[in-house]
Each structure stands twice: as C-alpha cells, then as structure tokens.
Amino acid sequence: MRIAVIGGGPGGLYFSYLWKKRNPEDCVDLFEQNTAGATFGFGVVFSDEALEFLRADDPDTVDAIAPRMESWENITLNLRGESIAIDGVGFSSIGRLELLTLLQQQAHGVGVAPQFDSPLHSVDQLADYDLIVAADGLNSMVRRAFEGDFGTSLCYSSNKFAWYGTTKRFDTLSQTFIATERGTFNAHHYRYAPEMSTFLVECDRATWQAYGFAYKNGDESKAICEDLFADTLGGRFLVSNKSAWRSFPWVWNEHWSFKNMVLIGDALHSAHFSIGSGTRLAIEDAIALVKALEAEAHVATALARYEAERKPIVQKLVTAARTSADWYERFPEHMKLELMDFAYSYITRSGRIDDARLRAMSPGFMAQYEASRNKA
Incomplete structure (x- = not known):
C-alpha cells in the first residue's frame, strides 16, 4: 500500500x-x-x-x-x-x-x-x-x-491566550490567578525541561480589550505580561515563539x-x-x-x-x-470563592471527578477540603 x-x-x-x-x-x-x-x-x-x-x-x-x-x-x-x-x-x-x-x-x-x-x-x-x-x-x-x-x-472560545516560555523553573503544574484594576488573568505554568517552563497567559475578552492588546505588538504584550506576573516569574523574562494572542x-x-x-x-x-x-x-x-x-x-x-x-x-x-x-470562561467569578472552595471548583470542573474519586485520587486535598467544610 x-x-x-x-x-x-x-x-x-x-x-x-x-x-x-x-x-x-x-x-x-x-x-x-x-x-x-x-x-x-x-x-x-x-x-x-x-x-x-x-x-x-x-x-x-x-x-x-x-x-x-x-x-x-x-x-x-x-x-x-x-x-x-x-x-x-x-x-x-x-x-x-x-x-x-x-x-x-x-x-x-x-x-x-x-x-x-x-x-x-x-x-x-x-x-x-x-x-x-x-x-x-x-x-x-x-x-x-x-x-x-x-x-x-x-x-x-471568547477568552484570549498567549503561549510563552520562561527560564523560571516551576516544581509542579501550576495555575496563578491575579486580579488588576482593569481585569483578571490566569497563567498556566509548568516545567518541561530542567531549565525551561511553559507559561501560558489567559484572560477574558473584556480584560484583553481593557489592556489594548489588540493594538500592542509582540514585545509590548510580552512586557505587560512580565510585569503582571513579575512575582510569579521571580524576575525572569518571558520567551516568545510566535506568541500572539489567540x-x-x-x-x-x-x-x-x-x-x-x-x-x-x-x-x-x-x-x-x-x-x-x-x-x-x-x-x-x-x-x-x-x-x-x-x-x-x-x-x-x-x-x-x-x-x-x-x-x-x-x-x-x-x-x-x-x-x-x-x-x-468564568474564572473571574470563581476567583471570588474562598481558596478551598475555589480549588474544589477547579479540580471538579470537567464533570469527570466526583467526591468518591477525589478522595481516592487526592486524599490529602480532600481531607483539607472536607475539614474546611465542616468548620463552615
């Protein structure tokens, strides 16, 4: 053939x-x-x-x-x-x-x-x-x-994202959510090599428009994201590879x-x-x-x-x-939750994980979450 x-x-x-x-x-x-x-x-x-x-x-x-x-x-x-x-x-x-x-x-x-x-x-x-x-x-x-x-x-999808890299090493697959005066952002970041990590920045369309990203070139957008996530990046720069907003x-x-x-x-x-x-x-x-x-x-x-x-x-x-x-698409609303409720909402978001599976899969987290619910 x-x-x-x-x-x-x-x-x-x-x-x-x-x-x-x-x-x-x-x-x-x-x-x-x-x-x-x-x-x-x-x-x-x-x-x-x-x-x-x-x-x-x-x-x-x-x-x-x-x-x-x-x-x-x-x-x-x-x-x-x-x-x-x-x-x-x-x-x-x-x-x-x-x-x-x-x-x-x-x-x-x-x-x-x-x-x-x-x-x-x-x-x-x-x-x-x-x-x-x-x-x-x-x-x-x-x-x-x-x-x-x-x-x-x-x-x-209505959200916008830009896919960067960074020399900052992250220990786990991580999500960092931040709020600013003009909107909210989320970064998905994880290491893929000993000295390199993915750093994907996401925001809703209203935030994207408020920051004028449609009128920024690649270097300007990258600089804004570096400033927004300066603490997360620990002073490291972002690396671009066709990293346009999409x-x-x-x-x-x-x-x-x-x-x-x-x-x-x-x-x-x-x-x-x-x-x-x-x-x-x-x-x-x-x-x-x-x-x-x-x-x-x-x-x-x-x-x-x-x-x-x-x-x-x-x-x-x-x-x-x-x-x-x-x-x-609604992560700005979820960010208003208390940390444990936010984490529970996040890990169950796809509809594939119920409480029984979560107890078996993530016993440490589930113990913390259920303890927080009992206190409430």
Missing part, C-alpha cells in the same frame, strides 16, 4: 513510524510544509494515564521519551497570595521540539524520510496514493478542501474520512489546553487508525472502523474539555 501523510507534527510522525514499523513493505511518504526544526509553542503535557495507554501499545516510544521528561504528582493553585496543592494528579512534560526530534529519529529508523519544506496545495498532487492521512493541524488543507464532506464545524478554536468533524482521505489530530478535533494535550489525542488517533487498517482488508472498511471505534472515546474527552473551558 502507498500512504501519503500530510503534516510532520506528532500525529503524522507517529502514524508514519508505527505503520512502517509494522508494515515495512509499504510505501509511507510524509510531507511537512515547514523545516525540520520549526515548531510552535514550548512544552507539551501527558498525564500518567496517557503514558500508560501509550506504553501498552508501544513501550519503545515511552522508553525513548521518558528519560527526557519532567514529572510531578501535584497541581498547585495560587490565588490572592495563597497556595493550595492538589495531590495525586500525575503529569509529565517534554519540549515540543525535543519530542518532534525523537519522533523524527524513530521514523528514520524504520525507513520513513520526512520531506520537509514540502507544502502541498491540493490533494490532486497525491493521486497515486491508496491512502491520504491528513495530520496537518488546525488549518488542515485537506479538511478545508472538503469541509462539507467531513461535516466540519468551527467556533472559538482565541482557542473548537474544531469538530462529524465524518472522519472521505474517499481515501482520513483526518487525525487537530485536523480532526481540538481539545482545550486546560484538560489535556492535543499531542496525546493525535498519538492515540494514530494508534487507533493503525489498528483499524490492520484489522480490515479494504481501506474504506478500515476508515469506517476507525471512526466507529475511536469517535465515542474522543467525544467524551471533547465534552469534558468543553466543560473545563466553560469554567475558564
């Missing part, structure tokens, strides 16, 4: 590697419009659960990336100068570029040579391929060309394939950064697609199986992500 993979991000690289490793006689060509070292953003996060899922299917990849990852067991919330730790929430992170480099090495190791600086403008250029895997991200050329056939829907895009496709074309990763769906990594979902999509293709003799049947088996799982995750994003 001849397979064209569009997009050299984690999803495209991982599918190419996994398929070629299992089917060395097949032709797998990967096309990426950017250079090998180009990437947007800084660190990416995997929950312990996500890593275990990946290990069950591909322990070699986990063994390759695990030594490069930063890990922790708590989430820390900072509000009004106070902090609270929520125990038992395990995560690991790695630099996005480092992850891409490792996946590129794996792809080369099984005989896939990604073609960088190779933008495609039409699927007509791929007429000789039996299967086209569109892993080309939120602005997918394949999806946009056939959005009616894929049943594409697209909308945006609204989070919600992408969904009712149909996951059309003819011999199939979508994976952000080309197919998006999940809010507050609940999980799009990288994780893209890799899991790749695993599911490989399994479906190996289980069926015909491409069309395999693509139908991929959608039927994977779609219900993704729908649950996306529903939880939307519920989580809704909480962030």
Whole structure:
C-alpha cells in the first residue's frame, strides 16, 4: 500500500513510524510544509494515564521519551497570595521540539524520510496514493478542501491566550490567578525541561480589550505580561515563539474520512489546553487508525472502523474539555470563592471527578477540603 501523510507534527510522525514499523513493505511518504526544526509553542503535557495507554501499545516510544521528561504528582493553585496543592494528579512534560526530534529519529529508523519544506496545495498532487492521512493541524488543507464532506464545524472560545516560555523553573503544574484594576488573568505554568517552563497567559475578552492588546505588538504584550506576573516569574523574562494572542478554536468533524482521505489530530478535533494535550489525542488517533487498517482488508472498511471505534472515546474527552473551558470562561467569578472552595471548583470542573474519586485520587486535598467544610 502507498500512504501519503500530510503534516510532520506528532500525529503524522507517529502514524508514519508505527505503520512502517509494522508494515515495512509499504510505501509511507510524509510531507511537512515547514523545516525540520520549526515548531510552535514550548512544552507539551501527558498525564500518567496517557503514558500508560501509550506504553501498552508501544513501550519503545515511552522508553525513548521518558528519560527526557519532567514529572510531578501535584497541581498547585495560587490565588490572592495563597497556595493550595492538589495531590495525586500525575503529569509529565517534554519540549515540543525535543519530542518532534525523537519522533523524527524513530521514523528514520524504520525507513520513513520526512520531506520537509514540502507544502502541498491540493490533494490532486497525491493521486497515486491508496491512502491520504491528513495530520496537518488546525488549518488542515485537506479538511478545508472538503469541509462539507467531513461535516466540519468551527467556533472559538471568547477568552484570549498567549503561549510563552520562561527560564523560571516551576516544581509542579501550576495555575496563578491575579486580579488588576482593569481585569483578571490566569497563567498556566509548568516545567518541561530542567531549565525551561511553559507559561501560558489567559484572560477574558473584556480584560484583553481593557489592556489594548489588540493594538500592542509582540514585545509590548510580552512586557505587560512580565510585569503582571513579575512575582510569579521571580524576575525572569518571558520567551516568545510566535506568541500572539489567540482565541482557542473548537474544531469538530462529524465524518472522519472521505474517499481515501482520513483526518487525525487537530485536523480532526481540538481539545482545550486546560484538560489535556492535543499531542496525546493525535498519538492515540494514530494508534487507533493503525489498528483499524490492520484489522480490515479494504481501506474504506478500515476508515469506517476507525471512526466507529475511536469517535465515542474522543467525544467524551471533547465534552469534558468543553466543560473545563466553560469554567475558564468564568474564572473571574470563581476567583471570588474562598481558596478551598475555589480549588474544589477547579479540580471538579470537567464533570469527570466526583467526591468518591477525589478522595481516592487526592486524599490529602480532600481531607483539607472536607475539614474546611465542616468548620463552615
């Protein structure tokens, strides 16, 4: 079989590697419009659960990336100068570029040579391929060309965010919420390398407008954020990498394939950064697609199986992500709560964690929370 993979991000690289490793006689060509070292953003996060899922299917990849990852067991919330730790929430992170480099090495190791600086403008250029895997991200050329056939829907969250990095090292995945005279901000920050951290700044649209960010250039916006979070940054600077203000895009496709074309990763769906990594979902999509293709003799049947088996799982995750994003749309209101009530609201925001699960998962935090409720 001849397979064209569009997009050299984690999803495209991982599918190419996994398929070629299992089917060395097949032709797998990967096309990426950017250079090998180009990437947007800084660190990416995997929950312990996500890593275990990946290990069950591909322990070699986990063994390759695990030594490069930063890990922790708590989430820390900072509000009004106070902090609270929520125990038992395990995560690991790695630099996005480092992850891409490792996946590129794996792809080369099984005989896939990604073609960088190779933008495609039409699927007509791929007429000789039996299967086209569109892993080309939120602005997918394949999806946009056939959005009616894929049943594409697209909308945006009202909050604004800018994704920075910093040399400040944070011990855990942390959230810092601050109030100013002109509005409220939240920073999501965590280390992804021994000396580097992600620092994502978020605010509601009213605050974004009050600060005039629409009329600020990149350096001006960065300087404002450095000043706002000076205490959190401990005097360190923010690092920019295409760190423009954005609204989070919600992408969904009712149909996951059309003819011999199939979508994976952000080309197919998006999940809010507050609940999980799009990288994780893209890799899991790749695993599911490989399994479906190996289980069926015909491409069309395999693509139908991929959608039927994977779609219900993704729908649950996306529903939880939307519920989580809704909480962030109202985080200025939640900031009025007492610290323990605020933390409880935060950790239960997706609707997937009830009190029983929280007691088992985070016994230290839950003991504190229930003690505070009893005093009240």
